[in-house]
Amino acid sequence: MSAPEEIEYESFEEDLSILVQTLKESFESTDAEYHVDEHNETLYIKLEGLDDYSQDEIVEIAGPILEELDMDFEEIILLPL
DSSP states (O other), X not given: OOHHHHHHHXXXXXXXHHHHHHHHHHTTOSOEEEEEETTTTEEEEEETTXXXXXXXXXXXXXXXXXXXXXXXXXXXXXXXX
């Protein structure tokens, strides 16, 4: 990997980490995982305790966070862990 690609990848990983941590804190989760499906340009984020929230609550909490996101995903899916 060349230096610019490596820096870009590290920046991408850092952005993902910040996003997952922010969502984890917002949903008061004790654990979180994520998976990037590059083929479908989809990000899956699993959050412990997410099933304690209604769909409306999830949208209300996660919506503003995801709107601030500057990443190129077709879809971001939140799932209970």
